[in-house]
Amino acid sequence: MATVELTNIKKIYAGGVEAVRDVSLTVPNGSFTVLLGPSGCGKSTLLRMIAGLETITSGTCKIGERVVNEIEPADRDIAMVFQNYALYPHMSVYDNMAYGLRNRGMPKPEIDKRVREAAVLLAIEEYLTRKPRALSGGQRQRVAMGRAIVREPQVFLFDEPLSNLDAKLRVTMRLEIKRLHNRLNATSIFVTHDQVEAMTLADQVVVMNSGRIEQIGAPGEVYKHPASRFVASFIGSPAMNLMTGKIVEPGVVETPGGKLPFDAKRFSASGEVEVGIRPEDIHTASSGGTSFTPELVEELGATRLLHGNFGSTPIIVAIPASGTVHENKEMRLSIDAQAVQLFDKATGRSLAR
Amino acid sequence: MQKRAIFGGKSLPYLLLLPQLFVVAVFFYWPASQALWQSFLLQDAFGLNTSFVWFENYKELFEDTGYYRTMLTTAVFAIMVAGLSLSLALLLAVQADKSIKGASVYKTLLIWPYAVAPAVAGVLWIFMFQPSLGVVAQGIRAMGWNWNPLLNGNDALTLVVLASTWKQISYNFLFFLAGLQSIPRAVIEAAAIDGASPARRFWTIILPLLSPTIFFLVVVNIVYVFFDTFGIIDAMTQGGPSKATETLVYKVFFDGRLGGNLGSSAAQSVILMIMVVALTAVQFRFIERRVAY
Numbered sequence: 001m002a003t004v005e006l007t008n009i010k011k012i013y014a015g016g017v018e019a020v021r022d023v024s025l026t027v028p029n030g031s032f033t034v035l036l037g038p039s040g041c042g043k044s045t046l047l048r049m050i051a052g053l054e055t056i057t058s059g060t061c062k063i064g065e066r067v068v069n070e071i072e073p074a075d076r077d078i079a080m081v082f083q084n085y086a087l088y089p090h091m092s093v094y095d096n097m098a099y100g101l102r103n104r105g106m107p108k109p110e111i112d113k114r115v116r117e118a119a120v121l122l123a124i125e126e127y128l129t130r131k132p133r134a135l136s137g138g139q140r141q142r143v144a145m146g147r148a149i150v151r152e153p154q155v156f157l158f159d160e161p162l163s164n165l166d167a168k169l170r171v172t173m174r175l176e177i178k179r180l181h182n183r184l185n186a187t188s189i190f191v192t193h194d195q196v197e198a199m200t201l202a203d204q205v206v207v208m209n210s211g212r213i214e215q216i217g218a219p220g221e222v223y224k225h226p227a228s229r230f231v232a233s234f235i236g237s238p239a240m241n242l243m244t245g246k247i248v249e250p251g252v253v254e255t256p257g258g259k260l261p262f263d264a265k266r267f268s269a270s271g272e273v274e275v276g277i278r279p280e281d282i283h284t285a286s287s288g289g290t291s292f293t294p295e296l297v298e299e300l301g302a303t304r305l306l307h308g309n310f311g312s313t314p315i316i317v318a319i320p321a322s323g324t325v326h327e328n329k330e331m332r333l334s335i336d337a338q339a340v341q342l343f344d345k346a347t348g349r350s351l352a353r
Numbered sequence: 354m355q356k357r358a359i360f361g362g363k364s365l366p367y368l369l370l371l372p373q374l375f376v377v378a379v380f381f382y383w384p385a386s387q388a389l390w391q392s393f394l395l396q397d398a399f400g401l402n403t404s405f406v407w408f409e410n411y412k413e414l415f416e417d418t419g420y421y422r423t424m425l426t427t428a429v430f431a432i433m434v435a436g437l438s439l440s441l442a443l444l445l446a447v448q449a450d451k452s453i454k455g456a457s458v459y460k461t462l463l464i465w466p467y468a469v470a471p472a473v474a475g476v477l478w479i480f481m482f483q484p485s486l487g488v489v490a491q492g493i494r495a496m497g498w499n500w501n502p503l504l505n506g507n508d509a510l511t512l513v514v515l516a517s518t519w520k521q522i523s524y525n526f527l528f529f530l531a532g533l534q535s536i537p538r539a540v541i542e543a544a545a546i547d548g549a550s551p552a553r554r555f556w557t558i559i560l561p562l563l564s565p566t567i568f569f570l571v572v573v574n575i576v577y578v579f580f581d582t583f584g585i586i587d588a589m590t591q592g593g594p595s596k597a598t599e600t601l602v603y604k605v606f607f608d609g610r611l612g613g614n615l616g617s618s619a620a621q622s623v624i625l626m627i628m629v630v631a632l633t634a635v636q637f638r639f640i641e642r643r644v645a646y
Binding site: 051052053072073074075078079080082083084086087088089090099100103104147151 | 537539540542543544545546547548549553557558561562564
């Protein structure tokens with residue numbers, strides 16, 4: 001197990017495309033760090049650079065005490081789980097897991113012991129003699145993880161390992177990966193574009209956008225205190241409501257939805273700002289508050305999404321699905337002052353002190 | 354989902370099949386049956402008298418040591434051409450598969466020889482290697498090697514092997530390249546992370562995954578050597594010197610067309626036909642099973 005330390009990492013492809021621009025990141029020993037971002041944000045490239053599958057244009061990548069920039073993937077003491085599993089189709093499950101150990105000249109009994117242990121851990125003992133094509137997607141995924149586990153590497157790398165599974169299996173495998181990490185406690189770096197995976201698995205979420213890190217933090221932190229407009233809109237479903245606003249007096253911002261209070265201790269703002277409010281932080285009120293007319297109501301079972309406008313800004317409100325709401329009928333809303341986020345209009349960065 | 358057309362009666366489907374069946378019958382079954390019939394006949398030298406002799410032509414053939422020599426020549430020829438063209442094509446394909454600059458130009462150029470007709474290829478090579486005029490031959494002779502494919506049987510065989518290999522490499526290359534490109538990159542990367550050196554990756558991952566392609570190409574190459582090299586041999590050596598480059602198919606032509614022994618020639622074609630049928634059967638039987646991983 002080891003700490004992974006990235007310092008000023010850049011990746012510029014031959015065509016001049018900047019995939020990763022100046023990323024610095026520390027993945028503490030034993031942490032489960034998730035690189036989260038939309039496709040093309042450079043998260044996979046970053047992971048592949050840590051794995052050694054892509055060269056690093058500039059900056060240093062340290063695994064443990066060693067700078068690994070020039071070290072072959074095989075010698076970095078890492079294991080990787082690929083999106084499409086990348087199992088060796090002509091080898092049995094057993095051989096798939098043993099391959100990496102054989103390449104390192106490990107004695108046979110030790111290989112056997114490790115493969116069988118991993119197979120028990122992943123509940124794939126009965127498939128050891130099968131070829132990958134005779135396995136289901138979930139089983140293949142387990143074999144891919146088994147192949148990583150037997151190596152007992154310093155760092156586990158996961159490249160969107162769940163995105164090829166169906167929705168139900170994805171939830172189960174997510175839990176298993178979490179359980180496995182709790183048990184092995186190995187440093188893991190996990191790439192995904194799925195915020196639910198990121199929130200549930202990570203103890204450190206790294207939100208990336210167009211080759212840069214937008215925010216590093218615990219899942220709750222990233223959700224509650226987004227460092228930028230991008231993070232605010234990327235994390236949370238439905239996305240955070242964003243609207244323009246103007247600070248009229250300390251602790252009060254005027255928005256299309258009327259004057260809203262905000263936490264003046266947390267934000268230092270003046271003039272024009274961008275105001276963010278999560279749909280679940282808006283509540284129904286019997287009187288006072290802001291006027292709102294839902295144009296469309298979506299029933300989600302436990303919650304109910306109300307779509308409407310503040311002025312000309314589209315707004316989504318998430319409320320518990322109790323009582324009745326009528327479409328096109330005016331209602332009153334109250335907004336939690338603690339939940340109001342303020343962003344710089346030009347840079348999109350949070351205005352939090 | 355079924356993609357099957359449903360017909361009301363039987364007459365329309367048969368009618369639709371008719372052109373294809375007609376072509377197959379006229380161009381395949383009729384000549385084949387003629388060969389089979391001819392192989393049971395014996396004609397005098399002037400074609401005036403024909404008698405039915407049952408298996409006499411076959412018997413004569415299998416008692417002729419010359420026929421076995423031709424078989425051996427063909428086998429040696431096939432093994433050398435298939436072996437050389439497959440391994441060279443694989444080497445070229447592996448190089449072309451690496452993402453290098455100008456890869457597409459490289460690939461396109463490699464495919465050209467396939468477009469050259471066998472007879473033209475033969476003429477090209479004989480121009481280069483003709484002992485007194487050939488550019489390459491002069492170079493070889495200048496190095497002190499008495500190169501003479503017109504007199505030396507081994508030199509002649511080497512020459513037709515080289516020409517036939519050269520022509521077949523393009524075809525093999527195309528299939529190998531397609532085969533290599535169908536191997537997922539991630540599998541190779543996984544092997545790299547698993548500590549396999551490039552050489553070990555090639556032997557333990559790439560080659561096994563290419564085995565269906567290799568098996569297919571072996572069969573195709575053998576068929577190529579059996580039949581399609583006729584033009585090359587005819588243009589370069591006419592089977593000589595003293596039958597050193599005479600393959601089975603060339604002997605069919607030589608005995609029947611030049612020797613006028615139609616019965617024996619027909620019997621030889623029938624034997625060739627059986628060999629190819631057997632090869633094809635083997636291919637169909639095994640390509641799905643043993644080789645497919």
